[in-house]
Amino acid sequence: xxxxxxxxxxxxxxxxxxxxxxxxxxxxxxxxxxxxxxxxxxxxxxxxxxxxxxxxxxxxxxxxxxxxxxxxxxxxxxxxxxxxxxxxxxxxxxxxxxxxxxxxxxxxxxxxxxxxxxxxxxxxxxxxxxxxxxxxxxxxxxxxxxxxxxxxxxxxxxxxxxxxxxxxxxxxxxxxxxxxxxxxxxxxxxxxxxxxxxxxxxxxxxxxxxxxxxxxxxxxxxxxxxxxxxxxxxxxxxxxxxxxxxxxxxxxxxxxxxxxxxxxxxxxxxxxxxxxxxxxxxxxxxxxxxxxxxxxxxxxxxxxxxxxxxxxxxxxxxxxxxxxxxxxxxxxxxxxxx
Numbered sequence: 001x002x003x004x005x006x007x008x009x010x011x012x013x014x015x016x017x018x019x020x021x022x023x024x025x026x027x028x029x030x031x032x033x034x035x036x037x038x039x040x041x042x043x044x045x046x047x048x049x050x051x052x053x054x055x056x057x058x059x060x061x062x063x064x065x066x067x068x069x070x071x072x073x074x075x076x077x078x079x080x081x082x083x084x085x086x087x088x089x090x091x092x093x094x095x096x097x098x099x100x101x102x103x104x105x106x107x108x109x110x111x112x113x114x115x116x117x118x119x120x121x122x123x124x125x126x127x128x129x130x131x132x133x134x135x136x137x138x139x140x141x142x143x144x145x146x147x148x149x150x151x152x153x154x155x156x157x158x159x160x161x162x163x164x165x166x167x168x169x170x171x172x173x174x175x176x177x178x179x180x181x182x183x184x185x186x187x188x189x190x191x192x193x194x195x196x197x198x199x200x201x202x203x204x205x206x207x208x209x210x211x212x213x214x215x216x217x218x219x220x221x222x223x224x225x226x227x228x229x230x231x232x233x234x235x236x237x238x239x240x241x242x243x244x245x246x247x248x249x250x251x252x253x254x255x256x257x258x259x260x261x262x263x264x265x266x267x268x269x270x271x272x273x274x275x276x277x278x279x280x281x282x283x284x285x286x287x288x289x290x291x292x293x294x295x296x297x298x299x300x301x302x303x304x305x306x307x308x309x310x311x312x313x314x315x316x317x318x319x320x321x322x323x324x325x326x327x328x329x330x331x332x333x334x335x336x337x338x
Contacts, residue, residue: 001025001035003065005338012068014116017309027091028072033179036067037149039182048338051091051118052103055338057236059309068302069120069178072101077182084185085139090178093250094127097183102216105191106185106266108137110215111192114223114229116237124168125334126161130219131195135161139184143168143234144177151179152289163271164334165243191215196223226296239261239316240274240331253327274331275299288315313337 007024010016022045027033040047044069045266046064050056073089074097084106088097099107121127122134122139129185141154159165164206191210193199200255201218202210212220228235242263245253251268254260259281261273278284278298286297290307293315294300320331 001028001039007066009050009062009066009160011055011060012050013058014065014230014234015057015307015309016052016230016303017058017307017312019058019061019309021062021064021066023184025065026068026069026070028070030071033098033144033177035069036177040146040223045066048325051121051216052093052097052115052116054119054230054237055335057309057312057335058331059313059338062338063226067177071179073180076132079187080124082187084187086183086185087178087180088119088183090118092119093117095120098216101185102212105212106187107190107212108132109183110212111219113194114220119181123159123161123166123178123181126164126166128164129223130198132190133161133163134301135159135166136184137183138181140182141178142180142182143172144179145172146177163244168270170249172222179303204335218264227300228296228302233294234307235300236312236335238299239273239301239333239335240278240299240319241334242271243277243331244271244276245329246270249328257327265322272329277323277329278319279326281319281326286318288318 004024006020008020010018025036027036043065047067048062048064049067049069051069070091071089072092074092075087077085078085090240094115096107097114097119098113111130114128115127115129117127123138127134135156138156141159143152145152160170198218201222207214244265247268247270250262261276263271265271275298276295283293284298286293287304289311290305291311292302292304294302301312316333323329
């Protein structure tokens with residue numbers, strides 16, 4: 001395990017913010033993880049675990065240790081006639097795993113293609129897109145308990161998954177280090193095509209019986225057409241969660257805004273499209289400093305012109321203020337703001 005002092009983090013966050021940290025530690029293999037577990041009890045400075053840096057906004061230099069998760073490996077653990085169990089190291093790039101599934105005709109991860117993330121972040125955030133969530137395919141999560149300094153395993157049910165939430169953001173917050181994730185995928189075709197523009201794009205292309213590569217290509221194209229490439233315009237993906245409100249509140253809002261975009265959750269709650277709230281508040285393309293609301297997808301804040309972390313933060317606070325005043329809804333960031 002190597003420790004680098006005063007390292008720039010510009011290449012380790014997708015917002016492309018120029019900040020640094022006191023110490024930078026990279027975990028590349030099992031030995032590095034074990035060495036870190038021995039090192040951890042003796043450190044007195046704050047520690048932050050970082051994968052791709054796609055869900056983190058740095059507003060200042062980090063006065064502590066950044067631990068970069070960079071272990072690699074994808075292994076078939078078991079299979080039967082219907083399912084496979086795949087073990088994936090936490091530092092693997094998520095899209096590399098999705099592409100592995102497509103290549104081997106394993107079904108379940110395809111709707112989550114093109115999400116900037118490492119594998120280790122998927123259970124924490126319970127990443128989701130186009131009607132699917134990581135919880136739908138996660139089998140087990142292997143992690144280090146940083147209180148007991150021991151390796152533990154959680155089943156899917158024990159992870160307490162919910163919308164953009166898990167036990168790692170609640171009971172285990174700040175006390176875990178994910179080493180690997182096991183996924184359970186189907187060997188038989190089973191698609192979720194009802195969300196967004198997937199079905200209409202299939203019809204446009206004349207595809208009546210889609211194959212796995214068809215779904216992946218269509219979703220990738222949809223995302224690429226409306227979401228900015230973080231290597232060109234730094235961003236953290238969807239900055240806010242889609243708010244969930246009561247049916248009663250939704251019905252009142254719909255009287256004033258009949259075109260409001262929503263998705264049913266249960267008989268008592270509705271999920272509202274945060275992008276619609278922001279767009280309808282005339283905030284698309286609005287800027288503060290070098291940070292701007294993306295002109296094609298209002299849920300994404302981009303580094304338009306050498307933005308600082310404070311520019312992003314101030315822009316997000318302004319959006320929260322306007323949306324709260326207009327709709328009575330407080331948008332909650334998905335992004336971790338440091």
